[in-house]
Amino acid sequence: MTEVTNSVYLAKLRARLHHATITIALQAAMEITKHQLRAQGLKPMHMPHRELRVRAEAYLKDREELIAEASVVVERWRLEGFFRKRARDAVHITPNNPTVSIKSVKEVQ
Numbered sequence: 001m002t003e004v005t006n007s008v009y010l011a012k013l014r015a016r017l018h019h020a021t022i023t024i025a026l027q028a029a030m031e032i033t034k035h036q037l038r039a040q041g042l043k044p045m046h047m048p049h050r051e052l053r054v055r056a057e058a059y060l061k062d063r064e065e066l067i068a069e070a071s072v073v074v075e076r077w078r079l080e081g082f083f084r085k086r087a088r089d090a091v092h093i094t095p096n097n098p099t100v101s102i103k104s105v106k107e108v109q
Contacts, residue, residue: 013087017074024070029056
């Protein structure tokens with residue numbers, strides 16, 4: 001029963017880390033997109049948000065370095081305990097690493 005609980009917890013943790021990484025990367029892509037539009041003489045504040053979002057997602061699709069930078073930030077947050085103590089104590093669990101090597105969760109709890 002504990003193994004099932006642990007695997008569910010790890011799956012949820014992986015999902016949270018992945019969502020946090022994508023959110024940070026998308027925020028950076030939105031800022032870059034807005035900056036590019038301003039450089040073209042356009043005013044992003046007068047554009048629909050969905051159009052900015054589509055442009056930012058297209059920009060992000062071509063830029064793996066934004067996701068890499070965001071994953072470093074999320075990993076730092078995880079180690080600082082932002083995702084709670086159990087997540088901090090998990091070893092080598094990153095959103096881009098599907099294999100999880102973790103201390104026995106019994107030890108972590």
